[in-house]
Amino acid sequence: MRAAVRVAQVTANSKAGAGTVTVVEVIAFVIGVVLLVVGLAVSIALHELGHLLPAKKFGVRVGQYMIGFGPTLWSRRRGETEYGFKAIPLGGYISMAGMYPPSPALRRRNGAVTGHRTGRAGGGFFATMVQDARTANDETLLSEDDDRVFYRLPVWKRVVIMLGGPVMNLLLALVLFAILLSGIGVQTATTTVQSVSECVIPSGVTRTTCAASDPIAPAKAAGLQAGDVIVSVDGTGVNTFAEASAIIRKSPGRTLIVVVERDGVVHSVNLTPVAVMQPVTDSSGKAVLNPDGSAMTQEVGFAGIRQEVQYVRQPIWAGPQAAVENVGAVAGVVFQLPVKVWQTGVSLVTGQERDPNGPLSVVGAGVLAGEVASADAPVLNRVAGLLSLLASLNIALFVFNMIPLLPLDGGHIAVALWDGIKRGWARIFHRPPPKPVDATKLVPVTFVVVIALVAMGAVLILADIFNPVSLF
CATH class of the missing domain: 2.30.42.10 (PDZ domain)
Structure with missing residues (x-):
């Protein structure tokens, strides 16, 4: 979001001393927020499409392709996949069969072994979480011998599937920056x-x-x-x-x-x-x-x-160049995210002015979009500002999803690469092929990551509500 603030500040003129906010400005503000939400939903849809297309190409069974979270608003089944929209358009997912290897319980069932323990009793909180993850994964498997599952794919195919989502966001950002710089100009x-x-x-x-x-x-x-x-x-x-x-x-x-x-x-x-x-x-x-x-x-x-x-208008390569520069800038913010969020929390409590180049939540991005749309500036300036915000959001989605921690795409890529390293090591020393990496064992780490992300997101949302970054 760092670049979005900088570009929007250039494209929107100051409203200092403009006086009372008019009805037209309020309507323009709302339109800006709605456009950003729609743009974000499209970005998420393309992200999940980047996972869906290679998954189907490689023969993986995909049960669902959903945009959003929460209650389902609309869905339709085509073939084996259910496509639909959910109530909260701030995310999305595809449900692939066999993201992880089958649990020992499923293997025992398929082998007609009875009397096994479920792993729930006396296992503790995290052990129960691991078992729940295995049970949910087992429900996507027809049997242990099912070949149309994610975990059985070669490493490079798994990496391609998980890279597809972030790469789609990067490509969309390249297109938006090209339109902004080479189509509209600077x-x-x-x-x-x-x-x-x-x-x-x-x-x-x-x-x-x-x-x-x-x-x-x-x-x-x-x-x-x-x-x-x-x-x-x-x-x-x-x-x-x-x-x-x-x-x-x-x-x-x-x-x-x-x-x-x-x-x-x-x-x-x-x-x-x-x-x-x-x-x-x-x-x-x-x-x-x-x-x-x-x-x-x-x-x-x-x-x-x-x-x-x-x-x-800038040369055609200016768009990709700007995207690469923005990747570096956003990566720097993400690398320091805990510190940046802490500083944002301090500014929220103390009332100090926030760092305009710091992280923002979706709420903050919406506020910026509304301010750009309602700015006292030519329409082209406002369009340029909204495009820059959406392009920078897609850069943020690309960088953030490449973090090598589950449940992010980068975490699944890291698991696939580790599996490939183990198999390569076994081939070099002429050992039997190792069992597939069971990422369900990392569910406790995933839980901690999710809690940390939720906590940081809550701090940013509160800061964007009560101590927002403003263009003016």
């Missing part, structure tokens, strides 16, 4: 002058209108006009406004020759930037502080030019 400050300030308002003053005592803005005094295209500044050709601004900022009090194109005619004007004090910021835009805690300032040149902003 907002870029051009060298075209949008407007020229009338005066220089002293720093620290809250008013936005000129007073009689305010000096005339250097750009106004130089004769620059809206629509002028800046060609060069101080003899240096410029292709972006950032290049022109950099020269102006480092030249306070020095007269610069600015060449502009106006109505097809080239003009030269003399521009003398005035010296103003501005806060020093770091790469993330935060103010740099002095040792005494005060904001560090620096003298820069000011001209009073507002640039025209346009969407500039």
Whole structure:
């Protein structure tokens, strides 16, 4: 979600001072939330489809393909698989036969052995959990000799099936980023002058209108006009406004020759930037502080030019590049997830401002989607913001599901790879093939992981409700 906040902040304009929230803004907010929920449901559906298609291709029996959790709203059986939707569209699953090897009890039954223990009595809480998992798994098996089961597949096929879901999310993110960057484009400050300030308002003053005592803005005094295209500044050709601004900022009090194109005619004007004090910021835009805690300032040149902003389409490879960068950023957040959630909990209790690059729950993502949709900005800006949020959500789904812990997809991949290592080791030393890895023994670890995820999710939801990250 880190990238989603950053991109949405770029694409949505500030609403500071907008006044009372209108009915239209409320409706737009709700529409934004609904669109995100629908987009998330589609992402989950594609994730499960990424598991379903290779599972069926490899002959595994799939009993259910469900989007959501809770009570079933609609379902229809086609062949051996039941397809449907459930009430809470915040997840999904497919039910494959034989995710784990048959339990000893099933093997004994198939071997006509009687008088065995079920494993429930006196086994303790975790032993009961293991037995319950084995019983549920046994219900998907027709018999121990059933070949259409997941655990009997070669290792590479099991890995492909479990990788299919996260990879679908990654591919969807690639498509969304490609649409965002190469289809819509990136907002870029051009060298075209949008407007020229009338005066220089002293720093620290809250008013936005000129007073009689305010000096005339250097750009106004130089004769620059809206629509002028800046060609060069101080003899240096410029292709972006950032290049022109950099020269102006480092030249306070020095007269610069600015060449502009106006109505097809080239003009030269003399521009003398005035010296103003501005806060020093770091790469993330935060103010740099002095040792005494005060904001560090620096003298820069000011001209009073507002640039025209346009969407500039990026090369086709920009989308995949952005997706890869986002994978790295989200992976960094996930790697530090317990610490980040703890910090979020502290900010919730103390009322401190949250880290905008920290983790969010689905509730927080919905709030951001609503704010983007109701922002006082052009429709294209809002569409771009929603696309960036959905793309980043899919990156988060990809990274999160690759964590090598059950019940996540990465945990099933790790079990399959461990099974492959054991079999490869046996072949190398000419030993009998080992029994399939019984992942039901890891149910206690899975239980702990689920409890931890639920607890962290609860903290994030509470923080997103009572101390949300806001774009404005």
